[in-house]
Amino acid sequence: MKRLIAGVVLGVGLAATAHGAGDPAAGEQNAAVCTSCHGQGGGKPIMGSYPKLTGLGERYLYDQLVAIKEGDRAIPEMTGLLDSMSDQDLQDLAAYFDDQEMVVNQADPDLASQGEALFRGGNMASGVPACSGCHSPNGNGNAPGGYPAIGGQNAEYLAAQLKAYRSGERAGTSNAQIMVDVATELTDAEIEAVASYISGLE
Structure with a gap:
């Protein structure tokens, strides 16, 4: 293994390159819907069972957002929240949260x-x-x-x-x-x- x-x-x-296609400023505009669970900037979730979204890596965040939107990763609390967002919106969200500082x-x-x-x-x-x-x-x-x-x-x-x-x-x-x-x-x-x-x- x-x-x-x-x-x-x-x-x-070797094959991958940094995603880097998102605009953090544009992502901030769409991040308001995330604050009720993940806190301002995604770094202070209301419960320990919710993840911090800050600084996780833009590519990883984007991949997870796509998986959630497409139903490949089931998160009941997020049902429908991403449905109206375009692929660019998801890239921007990923860039915004990756740009925020992790609180340890x-x-x-x-x-x-x-x-x-x-x-x-x-x-x-x-x-x-x-x-x-x-x-x-x-x-x-x-x-x-x-x-x-x-x-x-x-x-x-x-x-x-x-x-x-x-x-x-x-x-x-x-x-x-x-x-x-x-x-x-x-x-x-x-x-x-x-x-x-x-x-x-x-």
């Missing part, structure tokens, strides 16, 4: 050691690769490859997404199969620890 993941990462990294959380100190070990070194015994391999050592992601910046993201949201990948509930979006393969080998305790650690990365 590690060889497969490494190959996919290398292939995507505080990791649980009791989970920090285990979480850091998983993030930086994976779990060789169960075949889990290091998160840092795709998402960078500081959690800043790989924008050209479409791998999101995850440092500072809400731990509750991260844990829920890892469990969704593990169950196969989230499996139809860009780079999803890599995450399904990784999350399948994670225990609940490992998910809690690594999600908490990532939430405190900056």
